[in-house]
Amino acid sequence: MCLAIPAKIVELFPEEQNRALIEVAGVRRHIDTSLLADDPPKTGDWVLIHVGFAMSKISEEQALDQIQTLTMLGEQEAAIQEVQGYGLGET
Amino acid sequence: MSIPLPKIRFRDPQIEMAHGAGGKASRRLVEGLFAPLLFGSSTEPLGDAAHINLNGTCVAITADSFVVKPLRFPGGSIGELAVNGTVNDLAVSGARAQALVVTYVLESGLPTEILEAEVRAMAKAAERAGVSIAGGDTKVVEHGKADRMYITTAGIGLPIPGIALSAASVRPGDKVLLSGPIGDHGITILLARGDLELEADLCSDTRSVLPLVEALARAAATGIRWMRDPTRGGVATSLNELARDCGLGVLLSEDKIPMRDTVRGACELLGLDPLHIANEGQFLAIIAAEHADAALEALKGTPGGHEAVIIGEMCEQPAGTVLGATSYGGTRVIDMLVGDPLPRIC
Amino acid sequence: MKFVDEFREPGVIGKASGEIRRLADPKRHYRFMEVCGGHTHAIYRFGLKDLLPSNIELVHGPGCPVCVLPMGRIDDGLSMAQDPNVIFTAFGDMMRVPGTNGSPLEHKARGMDVRIIYSPSDALKLAQKNPDKHVMFFAIGFETTAPSTALTLIRAKELGLSNFSVFSNHVTIIPAIRAILDSPDMRIDAFIGPGHVSTVIGCRPYEWIAKNEGKPIVVSGFEPVDVLQSIVMLLQQLQAGEAKVENQYKRVVPWEGSRPALRAMAEVFELRPYFEWRGMGFISQSALSIRDSYAQWDAEKRFQVPGVRVTDPKAAQCGEVLKGVLKPVQCKLFGKECTPERPVGALMVSSEGSCAAYFNYEHRKAAVLTSIGAAV
Numbered sequence: 016m017c018l019a020i021p022a023k024i025v026e027l028f029p030e031e032q033n034r035a036l037i038e039v040a041g042v043r044r045h046i047d048t049s050l051l052a053d054d055p056p057k058t059g060d061w062v063l064i065h066v067g068f069a070m071s072k073i074s075e076e077q078a079l080d081q082i083q084t085l086t087m088l089g090e091q092e093a094a095i096q097e098v099q100g101y102g103l104g105e106t
Numbered sequence: 107m108s109i110p111l112p113k114i115r116f117r118d119p120q121i122e123m124a125h126g127a128g129g130k131a132s133r134r135l136v137e138g139l140f141a142p143l144l145f146g147s148s149t150e151p152l153g154d155a156a157h158i159n160l161n162g163t164c165v166a167i168t169a170d171s172f173v174v175k176p177l178r179f180p181g182g183s184i185g186e187l188a189v190n191g192t193v194n195d196l197a198v199s200g201a202r203a204q205a206l207v208v209t210y211v212l213e214s215g216l217p218t219e220i221l222e223a224e225v226r227a228m229a230k231a232a233e234r235a236g237v238s239i240a241g242g243d244t245k246v247v248e249h250g251k252a253d254r255m256y257i258t259t260a261g262i263g264l265p266i267p268g269i270a271l272s273a274a275s276v277r278p279g280d281k282v283l284l285s286g287p288i289g290d291h292g293i294t295i296l297l298a299r300g301d302l303e304l305e306a307d308l309c310s311d312t313r314s315v316l317p318l319v320e321a322l323a324r325a326a327a328t329g330i331r332w333m334r335d336p337t338r339g340g341v342a343t344s345l346n347e348l349a350r351d352c353g354l355g356v357l358l359s360e361d362k363i364p365m366r367d368t369v370r371g372a373c374e375l376l377g378l379d380p381l382h383i384a385n386e387g388q389f390l391a392i393i394a395a396e397h398a399d400a401a402l403e404a405l406k407g408t409p410g411g412h413e414a415v416i417i418g419e420m421c422e423q424p425a426g427t428v429l430g431a432t433s434y435g436g437t438r439v440i441d442m443l444v445g446d447p448l449p450r451i452c
Numbered sequence: 453m454k455f456v457d458e459f460r461e462p463g464v465i466g467k468a469s470g471e472i473r474r475l476a477d478p479k480r481h482y483r484f485m486e487v488c489g490g491h492t493h494a495i496y497r498f499g500l501k502d503l504l505p506s507n508i509e510l511v512h513g514p515g516c517p518v519c520v521l522p523m524g525r526i527d528d529g530l531s532m533a534q535d536p537n538v539i540f541t542a543f544g545d546m547m548r549v550p551g552t553n554g555s556p557l558e559h560k561a562r563g564m565d566v567r568i569i570y571s572p573s574d575a576l577k578l579a580q581k582n583p584d585k586h587v588m589f590f591a592i593g594f595e596t597t598a599p600s601t602a603l604t605l606i607r608a609k610e611l612g613l614s615n616f617s618v619f620s621n622h623v624t625i626i627p628a629i630r631a632i633l634d635s636p637d638m639r640i641d642a643f644i645g646p647g648h649v650s651t652v653i654g655c656r657p658y659e660w661i662a663k664n665e666g667k668p669i670v671v672s673g674f675e676p677v678d679v680l681q682s683i684v685m686l687l688q689q690l691q692a693g694e695a696k697v698e699n700q701y702k703r704v705v706p707w708e709g710s711r712p713a714l715r716a717m718a719e720v721f722e723l724r725p726y727f728e729w730r731g732m733g734f735i736s737q738s739a740l741s742i743r744d745s746y747a748q749w750d751a752e753k754r755f756q757v758p759g760v761r762v763t764d765p766k767a768a769q770c771g772e773v774l775k776g777v778l779k780p781v782q783c784k785l786f787g788k789e790c791t792p793e794r795p796v797g798a799l800m801v802s803s804e805g806s807c808a809a810y811f812n813y814e815h816r817k818a819a820v821l822t823s824i825g826a827a828v
Contacts, residue, residue, distance in 0.1 A: 017648040017649065019596065039375050040372075042304055042372045066571045066597055071710060077703035084681075121561075303570065435502055441812045451544070451597065452489055452516060452802060
């Protein structure tokens, strides 16, 4: 129900606390960062943008973790199949 | 003696913006109102230009109106569009533009320097496209009755020898050739309007595609079945029209469709489908499979054609439908655009 | 594009869909509801149904703010903007949604000053730039969007901006899920939870779904890998006989949600006692109105609101489709009286409404899938 996409913070404005310039694949826009007040973003951080507001910071660690989990899932499965293949092949 | 009454199928109570946006509503208007009353019993699918026979000589004729806001944008302006658009409509019908006539509708109060800049832009674009501007007309309307200026151009051209295009000649297995990256023009205009407060280094792709079409004709004349410049409504709309006109399906490899990062970024940000975004300097060609490699090579070897790519092929089924396939095995139906592309937040 | 491309990577997608096939019990039929219209959109856009075994059915939920908005609210909003001094602003999503006398876009074509905006803050700026006009923002959205409207109203109050107002049509997701679960003919096995709403409300508000209703729910991201991984997690729960709230979208969604967002919403909004949802009827405490302390910026208090009520057409079976009882194509009006260009029912209104999505993609595709099987 809500289109939101990851963007990189490329500039912050000391005179305007809750404003940031973000970039998505070369497209730039000024956005409002008030919703990140509890943990203000730094230049280079990735945030999720919805209707011109940063909704949350994106965790690189969690993203990597997720991809890794999925990759391993598949490998475990392949390994199991391989083992089954050896053991039960022709029965 | 009674003349059979033409059948008017257009039932929309009034004209809305969508009727001019090149999608389903435009098609309803043209096919339901204009065609039965103006084009008589012709059952030919409606192309960008008409080829008519004058005393044994075949000529191509077309007209197009240009309404754009802002008048000038990165990479072009209304004057340049007005020349290239008409040259391109003729080119993708298989004709080389010979002469244009131009009509200006100007709003009272328009600064002369703005008009002069556009006239200069037209002269330059015409020179580049190798076409003469043979005449025209000017009307001035009251202030507030037009958005600064509208330009209409009509063009006449001669068929490029050896080319015979029609949707009916398209066969399953034919390849879909695209001349270059999509969406540059539409996204440039959307950003240039400034309402969305987005910025990007992006230019309109407005240009004459005639050199590319001629290169294609030299390399694969008899193998070219159909061409179209995917302006308003984008690639999706043009290919849906083709699918409907030829009764075949179009299967696109979505990952092969070329597009600049900025166009993709803007589309992701605004929730738009790049296949619905307007282009002003690209064209689609359906090429017989055995000519496809030669056609692609010819385009790639022509200045401005190095980003050409085969993006899909024609198939028996799904008839009348454009289907996109992803590299991971998902498929989706790619529909015509309904009205203007609007940014969405949902 | 970072945080996008790696979640569309064919290798990872293949692994996730392989895992789904391994986990799904071929003797069972699964009905999973994706609550959020954004998921519906992603499922169709990326062709994700092609990657699922046929016994996993995805039921498209109520999370499309445009679809569930009653036509009367659109009429109300447009009626306020009849005043030539008013600039009507809304997201692009609203522009083609039909009111009784046409959509905002049709009103624009007839001369109404209608502007498409990307952000509520752009509407505020427009008001600052046009001090002799009144700028009304037609606000829609769930909890993802409501904080941005709230912050914009807080800003308007700070600025003392008198020529700006908001017509709040913000709704909340939990009561809608409750209404679906309370319905006697409900047939959902588990839920794909709304990812972006959860950046605001967090994951706790879903706990009752697992605890009291015994239905698994996984808060999910929107990329192909996210949706498929969420289905894997739901299947794992069902296989283990569990029902819990899980967060698949950890890179974005904090378990506790966003305190600043909830603070802004609490400052500006209060719950309406009840609100009408298109296709679902009245749902209590399911929508947000603007508090009295912000009355000056509340379009419903500043303008005469006719309070138009347009009853849902009887023949349209939106409610049954929402609950998963009927597939869109089984509705009597589907594709005949009711099409995306001329929608009758709620779910045909927005491209992410389940019927529109089904119409645009699935129903034509279903007829031809076998024949292209070889080609794709």
